[in-house]
Amino acid sequence: MKKYFHSVTLDEEKCRGCTNCIKKCPTEAIRVRKSKARIIEERCIDCGECLRVCPYHAKKAITDDFAKLNAYKYKIALPAPSFYGQFKTDYSRSDILAALLQIGFDEVYEVARGAEIVTEATKKLFQREKLKKPVISSACPAVVRLIQVRFPSLIDNLLKLESPMEVAAAISRKKAAETQNLADSDIGVFFISPCAAKVTSVKAPYGKVKSHVDGVLSMQDVYLKVVAVLEKGMGAETLEQAGYAGIRWASSGGEGLALGTEQFLAVDGIQNVLTILEEIENGQLEDVEFVEALACYGGCLGGPLTVQNAFVAKTRLKKHIDKAKNKDIAITIPRHDELMWTLDIEHRPVMKLDDDLDKAMKKLEALEEIYEKLPGLDCGSCGAPSCRALAEDIVREIANETDCIFLLREKVRALAMEMMELEAKMPPVLDKGQTNGKGENRARREGNDGG
């Protein structure tokens, strides 16, 4: 299998080998080995749950360094809609965008604008084609990956359109090449990201061969630079291009509301998403037209790389939304086939026990047998998230039964008992208790008398 890139990694020095992260992972992708949390690469969907839960901040997202801007003549910033929610409401959207131009970018293009284009393209797609219902948004890359590994039967329900980030990147890149008369390689497009999953979707894209984005910067990193210049005051230049519908994508429900369909469902938080995907797989939500599923609580505003917590950010974002509502923004849509995915996305059957059905069945039987023996406490001391996961690891030959401290203790106890028994036994020539040939034991008789 081709090596699979993903953004979430471990800081070895900070990790103490506790079991917080293994318990939270929705794809059971983490095991603790030799006091360090190991990520099973092909299972990780970059949802960022472990980043949030780690008490030692040992999990981090690989993002690009700001210095990467230097590699390009013309630098374009693509702020995610959630970016606006990070700042005090004293600053207008134009202030924030202007600040980006001051910290080293030559141009800004709002991803919120890309979101509006995606919304229009989605509406057209709904009118033009018979889509499998409910259509599941592909805006959250963690959810797309989750479907790839855990809900392969829902791959056909995914909205096969480019993400707002990709649309924004493609448009701004093309425009810069034309207006600035630049070669494509001179243009550097940087997404300012609230999450790790977006990094992965750029480095290892799905539905397409190569991303239009050159680098992904952590929202936290960019925030610090922007705040420093914002405080100095901004000019009056108007840089806002996106309308309220695009900005609203930052919150859970924003994409659905923009579509204008009554039959949409918005779900956020990876555990809730799991529940809804189960229901869709069971055929329970066929009356719903569109499902917006976001891995983070509160939507992208709750992303692991944001600065403000999702609740504060939501209040702040609302100000920007209300302000934008007064503006009427005309949207020009690229031809909708330009936004379609060019590649099909594959099922990644990481849960499969074996390629051969017969062998898989044997392993499954063994798994059940082992599971029966385990205590069912799901304590995590073996380094696996649950007893069932340990049983699975044992049949996959990456763990042993004695990794379970309870089974190990039982074995030690059995061994100790056997040692005690053996200790009591004496070779006949040395056994002083042995008096006659009938094998009667004096010690025992005396003991009985005394009792």
Next chain:
Amino acid sequence: MSKSIQLHFELPGNDLALAGEASSKVKKTLNQLGLKPAVVKKTAVAMYEAEINAIIHAGGGTLAATIDQEKVVVVVRDQGPGIADLELAMQEGYSTAPEKIREMGFGAGMGLPNMKRHADLLEIESAVGQGTVVTIIVYL
């Protein structure tokens, strides 16, 4: 003799908190066995429907799933009221569910037709006052 996998679950009557759990576990097993997504989906829809029916309408029962090299067989058995007119019950929109159940989003009369649409083979044996046995077969 080729191998097969057997799973067995008790379905508690009227306990909606547990409704769908058996289906969910069978589905997980199908994925671990590496069965095609289409097979998993077909089985999931038909099986979930049958499981919910047994829990809501029949006071519970059992769900048994058998997977071999050729097919998935799910048998849901209950000792509930039984189905009086099977032909009528197979019609879309026909329902005998009380208002309380309908308010919860169940009992719209799509259950049996939906099961039939997704199963490769559906067999229902029912006797009034004795119970119902639903057999769902999906070929690999």
